[in-house]
Amino acid sequence: IVGGKPVSVADSPWAVALSSRDRFGGTRGGQFCGGVAVGPTKVLTAAHCLREDVLGTDVSEVRDLRVIAGRDELSGPGGQEIPVRSAWVNPGYDPHTNAADLAVLTLSRALPANSVIPMAGAGSTAYEPGTAATVYGWGDTTGYGAYASGLRATTVRVLPDTECAHAYPGGSQGAYDASSMLCAGDPAGGRDACQGDSGGPLVARGRLVGLVSWGSGCGSPGSPGVYTRVSAAIRWMADRN
Numbered sequence: 001i002v003g004g005k006p007v008s009v010a011d012s013p014w015a016v017a018l019s020s021r022d023r024f025g026g027t028r029g030g031q032f033c034g035g036v037a038v039g040p041t042k043v044l045t046a047a048h049c050l051r052e053d054v055l056g057t058d059v060s061e062v063r064d065l066r067v068i069a070g071r072d073e074l075s076g077p078g079g080q081e082i083p084v085r086s087a088w089v090n091p092g093y094d095p096h097t098n099a100a101d102l103a104v105l106t107l108s109r110a111l112p113a114n115s116v117i118p119m120a121g122a123g124s125t126a127y128e129p130g131t132a133a134t135v136y137g138w139g140d141t142t143g144y145g146a147y148a149s150g151l152r153a154t155t156v157r158v159l160p161d162t163e164c165a166h167a168y169p170g171g172s173q174g175a176y177d178a179s180s181m182l183c184a185g186d187p188a189g190g191r192d193a194c195q196g197d198s199g200g201p202l203v204a205r206g207r208l209v210g211l212v213s214w215g216s217g218c219g220s221p222g223s224p225g226v227y228t229r230v231s232a233a234i235r236w237m238a239d240r241n
């Protein structure tokens with residue numbers, strides 16, 4: 001998170017970190033992506049977090065994955081490390097374009113009570129351009145590899161699809177697809193998600209609207225963040241267990 005400030009998981013208990021086995025016990029708890037709890041045993045993350053080159057292991061090896069919940073400082077104690085029972089990658093996910101960049105993780109035991117966030121449905125006003133939205137994560141705070149030890153958040157705005165369509169017309173930067181992606185950022189630059197925040201939540205009006213997915217750099221004016229639009233897959237998610 002670039003341009004943010006520390007926040008407590010006590011106030012955002014649905015913000016979780018993903019840890020993989022080759023990093024278990026390592027610095028920062030082995031964190032490599034973010035996630036968000038939408039049910040007592042259900043966590044959403046970015047599908048690209050489960051790619052072999054990101055995960056360091058095959059996605060079928062879900063025993064190598066854990067969700068860290070209720071812990072602010074990743075190198076510290078507290079909270080829980082919960083093994084993942086199953087991982088479902090959205091069938092629409094395209095690793096070349098990052099379309100439908102979404103996966104569901106089911107947990108081997110339930111999260112503490114009241115640590116889930118509701119998702120904003122397709123018609124929700126939370127998706128309207130101009131709406132203030134907050135993004136959470138333990139990722140890079142600078143764009144140059146300075147990873148946060150504690151959870152941070154920053155405030156951006158939902159932007160019109162045309163902004164991302166203009167910034168990301170295709171080619172080397174990838175193409176923005178409004179049906180499965182959501183555009184959000186700071187028009188002036190400076191506030192954004194960054195590397196290591198992927199899969200983490202974008203929250204507007206108290207509801208989950210997006211997951212950190214991709215973008216060009218972090219916080220550069222004219223290069224908004226691209227998020228997975230969660231409304232596009234609500235029904236699919238409900239049936240993954």
Ligand code: 4AZ
Nearest residue numbers: 193194195214215217218
């Ligand atoms: C990444 O590399 C990444 N500024 C995530 C989000 C953004 C850029 C890069 C958005 O995981």
